[in-house]
Amino acid sequence: MTFPPLRPELQGIEPYGAPQLDVPVQLNVNENPYGPSAACIADIAASVARAAATLNRYPDREFTELREALASYLNGDGGQRLVADQVWAANGSNEVMLQLLQAFGGPGRTAVSFAPTYSMYPEYARDTHTRWVTGRREDDFGIDPVAAKELIEEHNPHLILLPSPNNPTGTALPPGVVEMLCDAVGEGIVVVDEAYGEFRRSGTPSALEMLPRHRNLVVTRTMSKAFALAGGRLGYLAAAKEICDAIRVVRLPYHLSAVTQATALAALRHADELLAQVATLRAERDALVEWLRARGHRVADSDANFVLFGTFSDRDAVWQALLDRGVLIRATGPDGWLRVSVGTPAEMMAFKDALVDVTGGDVMEELA
Numbered sequence: 201m202t203f204p205p206l207r208p209e210l211q212g213i214e215p216y217g218a219p220q221l222d223v224p225v226q227l228n229v230n231e232n233p234y235g236p237s238a239a240c241i242a243d244i245a246a247s248v249a250r251a252a253a254t255l256n257r258y259p260d261r262e263f264t265e266l267r268e269a270l271a272s273y274l275n276g277d278g279g280q281r282l283v284a285d286q287v288w289a290a291n292g293s294n295e296v297m298l299q300l301l302q303a304f305g306g307p308g309r310t311a312v313s314f315a316p317t318y319s320m321y322p323e324y325a326r327d328t329h330t331r332w333v334t335g336r337r338e339d340d341f342g343i344d345p346v347a348a349k350e351l352i353e354e355h356n357p358h359l360i361l362l363p364s365p366n367n368p369t370g371t372a373l374p375p376g377v378v379e380m381l382c383d384a385v386g387e388g389i390v391v392v393d394e395a396y397g398e399f400r401r402s403g404t405p406s407a408l409e410m411l412p413r414h415r416n417l418v419v420t421r422t423m424s425k426a427f428a429l430a431g432g433r434l435g436y437l438a439a440a441k442e443i444c445d446a447i448r449v450v451r452l453p454y455h456l457s458a459v460t461q462a463t464a465l466a467a468l469r470h471a472d473e474l475l476a477q478v479a480t481l482r483a484e485r486d487a488l489v490e491w492l493r494a495r496g497h498r499v500a501d502s503d504a505n506f507v508l509f510g511t512f513s514d515r516d517a518v519w520q521a522l523l524d525r526g527v528l529i530r531a532t533g534p535d536g537w538l539r540v541s542v543g544t545p546a547e548m549m550a551f552k553d554a555l556v557d558v559t560g561g562d563v564m565e566e567l568a
């Protein structure tokens with residue numbers, strides 16, 4: 201036996217994570233570039249101070265007040281009369297997703313997704329000994345309903361994981377595809393990961409609207425992106441009460457600290473203000489897509505706060521050249537593509553200047 205006695209399938213694996221580099225323009229992990237307002241900061245600080253006075257006690261295990269506040273927020277963004285029992289939360293939607301795999305995946309069970317997609321999903325499957333199967337997305341990064349249905353019939357999954365808008369492509373799924381998969385998977389669970397839901401273009405519905413029709417549908421959200429609260433670590437889901445109750449079996453005792461609950465509740469009181477920048481970021485995203493296309497790049501349609509563009513014969517060289525100019529983006533997605541998060545107007549200007557500098561007057565590296 202080697203020391204430490206790490207499970208064989210984990211040996212030699214690097215821990216996941218985008219580089220955290222201290223550079224002037226950070227456009228690599230889809231954070232909201234706008235921090236909380238002074239009023240919101242003061243409210244969070246006062247709320248945490250109140251929570252601190254009783255930190256000798258364990259927190260409310262069912263975090264009922266927070267679940268009520270989240271339900272009420274969701275009801276303003278596509279939720280259909282959701283109540284606290286239909287909402288669950290954890291330390292980031294990454295933890296929510298892991299809990300879903302712990303409850304509904306496991307040895308002898310299968311989870312399905314469609315690549316290219318969020319790189320964390322296969323890790324949850326690995327860590328819960330869930331068999332991992334990936335279908336393919338089309339050239340436009342959509343999902344072909346016929347091929348998807350065949351894949352479901354072949355593998356009979358207990359879980360289907362569908363980010364919409366998808367990371368890293370920005371693609372939102374048409375409601376018809378989500379509903380078809382909910383029907384096709386029978387008793388299995390369909391998880392629509394709406395981490396970027398608030399950035400969807402007008403006319404794109406949230407899967408929250410479909411919850412009343414599909415008891416096997418789970419919609420996850422996070423406060424990390426649109427809510428500008430990545431550091432607060434609060435992710436959540438809406439689903440049938442039976443699903444929320446099932447997750448309570450696998451959650452760690454008191455997994456959501458009193459400090460986290462106080463922070464999230466305070467942030468929710470300032471939702472309007474925190475979300476005020478979302479419209480600005482959506483407009484900035486649309487302008488970025490147009491600018492990149494006008495320069496001859498291939499650009500995936502985006503309903504998120506990032507844009508996937510390319511294609512470059514050596515994307516790592518482009519990524520490095522941008523970094524040398526103080527602009528950090530992400531080399532992710534299919535070969536040849538790069539992903540850039542939408543930042544402030546000044547950050548977008550810096551990104552564009554650097555990209556023009558790197559690719560020359562024309563896009564020289566274009567493959568397509």
Ligand SMILES: *Cc1c(COP(=O)(O)O)cnc(C)c1O
Pocket residue numbers: 230291292293294295318363366367393395421422423424425430433434435
């Ligand atoms: C950023 C992101 C999340 C959110 O992660 P948190 O743990 O809530 O910070 C979830 N899903 C996808 C696809 C993401 O890109």
